[in-house]
Amino acid sequence: MFVNGSGRPQGTHPARYAIEQAVAGVPNLLSETRVQKFLHTEATIKHSQEAVASQLGSVLPGLLRQRGFVIVQLPVVGRDEAGCPSVRVLLSDRPWADGEIYADHAGHVVWTTVPARVLLQDVAAVAAALLAVHDITRRSH
Structure with missing residues (x-):
């Protein structure tokens, strides 16, 4: 895979790459390991699709802004x-x-x-x- 000067793979759209990198950087997106309070054992918790969507919705605009992209709602033409x-x-x-x-x-x-x-x-x-x-x-x- 060829990479251009920005670190982005050759032929990849800049916005797509920024979104991929932002999503990949969200910790514990699909699941996380927690220590249970009273048992002191680790348990893996899988997040629902709605929880993942909510987490992405809350962090994606800021992560994209850090990469030079702004999400804009287009008016009706x-x-x-x-x-x-x-x-x-x-x-x-x-x-x-x-x-x-x-x-x-x-x-x-x-x-x-x-x-x-x-x-x-x-x-x-x-x-x-x-x-x-x-x-x-x-x-x-």
């Missing part, structure tokens, strides 16, 4: 008047005018009424809108 994929973005300092991010028919991403300066609290919404439009256009081609 609609269609504008021209039939282009479009996302409306609510901006804190402009409650009277939503921003809009859409993909035009020429393959460009366009944003309208989204100012060049965006409040830090709105950056995730703008980024998620860009990613959602990007994702929907990639899936449709």
Whole structure:
């Protein structure tokens, strides 16, 4: 197996590798050995699928963040008047005018009424809108 400069096996998607490494690093994920209180003997406890899922859900976002990945919920992509994929973005300092991010028919991403300066609290919404439009256009081609 060839490894690139990041330590990731050649041909492995970076996000997949980060998830694999994060999950592999969770201690006692499937089972654990405990010393029973009154008997002072060791017992192996196997975790249910629900317990494993709960444990992964609680630690995976933080572990991925340490590896440079952030989990983002993508907004719903609609269609504008021209039939282009479009996302409306609510901006804190402009409650009277939503921003809009859409993909035009020429393959460009366009944003309208989204100012060049965006409040830090709105950056995730703008980024998620860009990613959602990007994702929907990639899936449709």
